[in-house]
Amino acid sequence: MRVLGLSSGTSHDGIDAALVSFTRTPDGDELRARLLHHATTPYEPKLRSAIRKALPPGKVGLGAVCALDTRLGQAFAGAATAVLDAAGPADLVCSHGQTIFHAATDGTLQLGQPAWIAERTGLPVVADVRVRDVAAGGQGAPFVPVLDLMLLAGREGRWGAVNLGGIANLTVAVPGEVTAYDTGPGNALIDAAALAVTGEPYDRGGALAATGTVRSELLDRLLVEPYYARTPPKSTGKELFSAAYLDGAGGYPPADLLATLTELTAATVAAELRRHRLDHVLLSGGGVHNRTLLDRLAARAPKTTVHRSEELGLPADAKEAVLFALVGWLTWHGLPGAVPSATGARGPRVAGSITPGAQPLQLPHPMENMPKRLEMQ
Known part of the structure; x- marks a missing residue:
């Protein structure tokens, strides 16, 4: 069919x-x-x-x-x-x-x-x-687990899958521990900031973020968001993580703002990879083209091997x-x-x-x- x-x-x-x-x-x-x-x-x-x-x-x-x-x-x-x-x-x-x-x-x-x-x-x-x-x-939401669980079935080790769209979501495909939920913003806040400060719809390849400095005071303030502490099942969207979410984050150089928001996505996704002690994660979505984001994710979850979904025959996009x-x-x-x-x-x-x-x-x-x-x- x-x-x-x-x-x-x-x-x-x-x-x-x-x-x-x-x-x-x-x-x-x-x-x-x-x-x-x-x-x-x-x-x-x-x-x-x-x-x-x-x-x-x-x-x-x-x-x-x-x-x-x-x-x-x-x-x-x-x-x-x-x-x-x-x-x-x-x-x-x-x-x-x-x-x-x-x-x-x-x-x-x-x-x-x-x-x-x-x-x-x-x-x-x-x-x-x-x-x-x-x-x-x-x-x-999320709906993607029906695909992830079938695609990762029978693989050795503790596997999960992350889709880095506007919102990032995680599927844990470990037998007996299956769960899935939205972890928080994927590209949503990065894209909103890029549009506001550069006029471009996204930070191509994470190039601008790569030149910036993560502002710890802003990152710490963003990480206090109550959504991250909620217990699954949970899902979110731009009702929460809209451009308005960044009100009050002005005053930072564009590169620093994008570096900090990229770090936010990496930090919130990596925290969940560590929480579930995943050996492998299959990545897909537009965020796989953001080299800076992938580098920061790998740095924050060093025990998890990152794979592109193409390795299993599924183009990330x-x-x-x-x-x-x-x-x-x-x-x-x-x-x-x-x-x-x-x-x-x-x-x-x-x-x-x-x-x-x-x-x-x-x-x-x-x-x-x-x-x-x-x-x-």
Whole structure:
């Protein structure tokens, strides 16, 4: 089965798309995934500006939210058709959409109306994937453990996975100790500061941070954030770690500010790697391109060997899109898309709602058992 996964993360810089072919082995224990095509479609500047204005602490009216839902749906439809034109047909699309608000107690909102995707592609679309987990008492995040646990199954040593997106999240894949949660800011505060002080959307390669000095008084003040001390399950987003979070952090030279925020991400992620005594961690997400961040992470967690997800056949920039291709496959076959021990839900739930494509909706007979392993081919 060929599934097209679509995602736009908390960095809201564009739409990642991954066309994945899934084949389950006859014994049902292993799911083999072949990444056929991966592409990123940047948001055009006016749309990215509209997203930024809608994110907390911005305040927009319902008319603006409705218009943004439509514009994002059209953008996701365009990204989908571009991949299908380049790489051939698919059987299903799974679209995560763009998170605009996420606070599990008050709900979670991803925009990007799936009907536009179904209309343009003629394919059924799985979307709105987080809400069912929230309704079952969960955080609706993180979703990535369903991929991480299958990908790391059976490996020797104490393994974990970290995705360095706008928000950083950790999956602990140690048998008997499985957990996952957002550790705090990944690139969110670094990017916000880079935009404010340089006009660029991010600190390319961590180059500016590398020339700065970590200001210990600012770092210590930031590390007092109560979120870090909360017990999992927990998730967060730009409702907390927005540009407004840096109010009062002005007055520092740009390089020092970025060095300190880079150290904050490294410190908060490394603390969790040490807490779980991980031997190995698999890294993915946009943060893997920040050399300064990776160097500081390695310095703060010297007992943990860092691996890029490419070592297991999964391009770091494609992971979120591959994740939602997998979630789509699971939903289509009646299998749960989130890990309750990570989200805090009362139990496993099939994720999302399905918008029919051009043909009548015909679901296969539900599968009874989850695959235990995922092999990227």
